[in-house]
Amino acid sequence: MHTPPPPLRIGASYYPEHWPRPRWHEDLQLMKEADLDVLRVGEFAWAALQPGPEHWDWEWLDQFMDDAHEHGIQILLCTPSACPPPWLIDLEPDILPQMADGSIKSLGARRHYSPFHAAYRDRAAAMAAQLGQRYGQHPALMGWQIDNELCGNITDCGPLAQAAFQQWLRQRFNDHLDDFCTALGLHFWSQRYSSWDQIPLPIQGSHHPGLKLLFQECCSDYWIAFCAAQVQAIREQNCPQPITTNCYAFNFGMAIDWRQLVEEAPLDCFSFDNYARSAHEACFYHDLGSSMGVPYWITEQQSGPYGANYPWPEDPLRVTTMATNGREHGAEAILYFPWRQIPWGQEQEHGAILDHNGKPGLQFHRVCSTNAQLRNCKPLPPQGIGLAFCWRDSWAWQHAGLKISYAEEMIERCYRGLLGVTPRVEICTHPDDLARLRIAIIPLKCVYDAAWEAAIIRLVVSGGQVLCCAHTFARDAYNAYRSQYLGRTMEDLFGIQVNRRIRIRNDAAITCDDGLRMHMVAEILDVDDAEIITRYSDGPQPHSAALTRKDHASGGAAWYCAGYPDHHGFTALVQRVTTHVGNADVSQ
Structure with missing residues (x-):
């Protein structure tokens, strides 16, 4: 029902x-x-609520909560940690983050704090606890928002960040420094470290793409921990309302893994x-x-x-x-x-x-x-057509030699193309999400992940359709190229091998015999037991396969596109898949 x-x-x-x-x-x-029927209140009110270290002023918010309730309006109450007040900066000036150029972010903007500052995290959690204790049972309260637009485009690059990153790496690699150096290939350019304290923040100029990827993961973990501390503080006050935090568009950056944030904070709603x-x-x-x-x-x-x-x-x-x-x-x-x-x-x-x-x-x-x-x-009902989207892939692309704008390409090329076929797309941010789909589109999935590999195989074996694109699983968890790009298991699933990769100039494209035009990157495939659907008509190797399909006994199929068409081309690609499974009218 x-x-x-x-x-x-x-x-x-x-x-x-x-x-x-x-x-x-x-x-x-x-x-x-x-x-x-709802008002969002308080996200920048720390100085109004606590004008000084020992001075609190709750009366104005008490009165407004009561007034809103009398008018039948509920309150989404925010914790004010996005703007630490001037008196707090006077007490602890190292709350202010250091920018990549060495400058200190000044008081007077917002998000002028470092997630690596343990004392500030504790103060923000204490403020959340005060709010929870005072308003958690108020009849007007319908929910909580933690902070405001966590992180934004602010990354602390100071001593606190470096110490936190070094400690995070020690935990990640179980204090085995040699394992860390080997995993990242730090013999390259004589970067092999003999002490954890030697490891720098990879923020200036050309730096190791694996270290950059790990620093992104570290920053995301610390932002999530900052949020989680306030969630816990509110929950400890026995507040029954749902808790959320508001995330911002990717032009502010993709510093926090939203799916991980929801699961680990944890949040009751995503905003x-x-x-x-x-x-x-x-x-x-x-x-x-x-x-x-x-x-x-x-x-x-x-x-x-x-x-x-x-x-x-x-x-x-x-x-x-x-x-x-x-x-x-x-x-x-x-x-x-x-x-x-x-x-x-x-x-x-x-x-x-x-x-x-x-x-x-x-x-x-x-x-x-x-x-x-x-x-x-x-709401429109789900259509069973999904698009894979992963923060780690975004970070890998951002810090690799190709430097493709993951979010821009996903939205403007892939998602926009899908909207030409279906009015609603299920975005899959975890491999388990594929289980609810009939058709999965998996572009720009450059970082190998065994859980994603297993989920792709399960979908095809259960009768679903999977379309993967160039660079699938080309890199390992430390942003290094794998010697066998797809890997044997995926080669068997798709019936192909990736022989060579080609970077396409920004103002150029490789044309296919059905009119598709490949941009950014293209691959030369060796086809084993897949059907060739489309071939290149020009480029460095004309007549080689550009789009293949391997049908499986389950009724599922594994499609592989060896490049990236524009959004019109993505529409055409997905229409091929839906037509193959008898769903040409899905957009209706």
Whole structure:
């Protein structure tokens, strides 16, 4: 029996500490008129809640929580660790992270702290515990948000980070330094270390791609631990509400493995701040968010222009399109950012539901109309077609010689192409996710992983279709090329061997006999017992196989594309697969 989706929550970000108290009542009344039922509060309020080391001011938040409850509006309460207050920096100045160029990130921005700073992690957890103890049983409270847009594009590169990385490596390699040096091939360029203390941060210029990959993994682990400390602190106060944190688009970087964050923090909901540049990019993030195995919330939905983003002439339906796309792709909560334009600080140009004057205007009425549509909007059902997406692969590509923008290629080439075939894509961030699919598209999967290999085989053996692309499993866990690119097991599954790899110039492409054009990289295949579907018509080795398929007794098939077409070509590739299994009309 089909389970109906939970009711949609609609809300906005609100900053009661910014406005005089008489204004609260007026805003709450307008929010009810706009059909909002949730407010996100407190993510930058540390200085307002604790103006000094021994000075607390809870009264204003107590009052606002009560006022919101009286108006029938619930609160998503945030921990304020994204902005440690000035008095705390005075006490512990080494909280400020050191940038790659040696400069110290200054007070006055946000995320001006290092996840490697143990004392700050403890202080942030203590603040979360205070909030949990005071508000955990408040009738207005519906959930918790940890921090705000964890990490962003900030990476600490100072002494704390280096010491943490060295310790992390010691644990990773069970204190066996020789094993570490051998695994990374550190005889290259005389990089073999005789002490853990010699290992640098791989941040300047040309550096070892394996060490860079490991530092990315280390940073992700520390950010997750920073979040987890606050989750634990709230849970210890017996707070029953769901806990989340809001993640940001990949143009801020991919420093944190979101799937690992959900599982290890752990989080009860996955949340995303939607400032996507296009509808298909937004849909990608929504499909990714709703594939995490927990409820999916949009904690910031851009409600108006922001600086140079989407100025006039504007699309009058942009807010409606973005919000309804979110709901159709699985969001269970949509919160606009912000309720009112802020007159001060770095976000004073950020569009909002209300303008600076605080009066209902054009955007307010657009949001009211959008919300009426959202109440009748239902999520699209999954189609059984999925796209593999892995943070470790992204980090490997980022730090390898090819330096392909993983997120950009996945969104603009692969996911966009899939949308030409199916209205909703299941994003697979863990090998177990493949079990729920009929068709799996696995591009840019460059790092070998035995669990992913086994999941691919299981899907084909159980009658599913798998399409892998160039560079599949070409690298090991330390970003080194494997001597046998695919490996014997995958060669048997696909019926091919990868003979040679070719890097394609950015302004060039290799054409196939069916019109497909391969970009970025292409491979020369030796075909054993697969069927050749398409051949190269030009390039360094014309007439060699560009697309193959090996059918299996289960009814499944293993497809291999030896390059990367553009998004139109990806649509054509997936249409071939769906046609092969009798699903040519899946988009209907």
